[in-house]
Amino acid sequence: MADTLPTLLLAEHDDVSLNPVTARALTAALALGAPVHVLVAGENARAAAEAAAKLDGVAEVLLADSPALAHRLAEPVAALAVALASGYGALVAPSTATGKSVMPRIAALLDAMQVSDVIAVVAPDIFDRPIYAGNAIQRVRATDATRVLTIRTASFAAAGEGNAAPIRALDAAAPTSGASFVSEEIAASARPDLSAARIIVSGGRALGSAENFHAIVEPLADALGAAVGASRAAVDAGYAPNDWQVGQTGKVVAPDLYVALGISGAIQHLAGMKDSKVIVAINKDEDAPIFQVADYGLVGDLFEIVPALQAEIAKAKA
Incomplete structure (x- = not known):
């Protein structure tokens, strides 16, 4: 039976280090009740595999090291996972851009x-997932011999460290495919990664311009040591880059503190941040939906409130 087989977790990494979402997805994978193996696919990815081996609960790390896997394209990674699938009861990945690219292909190849977006493991074959922008929770049963899952990592705590799981090298000769890597542009930032940040400061359309966004949101984020986020309206208006977008069509986050500046609170945005531990909203519209989920709300002009808040933070640090 599938339930007696181990679970295979696809690690999210950059060959050198693990993305923190891997530890969160591991918690979900362990809830399936079977031993968990972690697949680290990449090129010169030994360091990432060693990091995965330290995570509590990992039974074994599978290291697939090959130039064909250098950029973790969906085609070779999916082919590798499918080749391993017969030995596993479930294939699991974080619900990130990479996971959303690879896992549907795996599911199709396995029929x-x-x-998608599992937020709770009720039983090894029963899962909860949000629908209708998080306004309803759907409970589903997966009846396939091999379950294919993506995990909304904001709903799970990160697994700890202190383990020393064995690392097994795989023959990573990936088959050729019609896709090839051309180039990539990676935004470099000294700020924390948005998907794993403890504090996030987000701006909305009320900021009025890209100049105001940079002048108001970013200094407050830097003062708090926070990542910067944005609503879809702000991104569509060109105030912020696409990779800062928080929401149903952006990144789903659950930081310790989420500060929303000039964000009204459309359901698509709330779906991406309402699991935050503490939500602070600043908006001049007292009827804005964001105040329905906020723990602390300030009604007023953000162009006056935010500089005053920054001054208080600077005074506290002095």
């Missing part, structure tokens, strides 16, 4: 139903 299996993918369960």
Whole structure:
């Protein structure tokens, strides 16, 4: 039976280090009740595999090291996972851009139903997932021999460290495919990664311009040591880059503190941040939906409130 087979977790990494979402997805994978193996696919990815081996609960790390896997394109990674699938009861990945690219292809090749954005593991074959922008929770049963899951990592705590799991090298000769890597542009920032940040300061359309966004949101984020986020309206207006977008069509986050500046609170945005531990909203519209989920709300002009808040933070640090 599938339940007696181990679970394979696809690690999110950059060959050198693990993305923190891997530890969160591991918590979900362990909830399936079977031993968890972690697949680290990449080129010169030994360091990432060693990091995965330290995570509590990992039974074994599979290291697939090959130039064909250098950029973790969906085609070779999916082919590798499918080749391993017969030995596993479930294939699991974080619900990130990479996971959303690879896992549907795996599900199609296995002719299996993918369960996306799992927020709770009820039983080894029963899962909860949000629908209608998080306004309803759907409970589904996966009946395929191999379950294919993506995990909304904001809903799970990160697994700890202190383990020393064995690392097994795989023959990573990936088959050729019609896709090839051309180039990539990676935004470099000294700020924390948005998907894993403890504090996030986000701006909305009320900021009025890209200049105001940079002048108001970013200094407050830097003062708090926070990542910068944005609503879809702010991104569409050109105030912020696409990779800062928080929401149903952006990144789903659950930081310790989420500060929303000039964000009204459309359901698509709330779906991406309402699991934050503490939410602070600043908006001049007292009827804005964001105040329904905020722990602390300030009604007023953000162009006056935010500089005053920054001054208080600077005074506290002095």
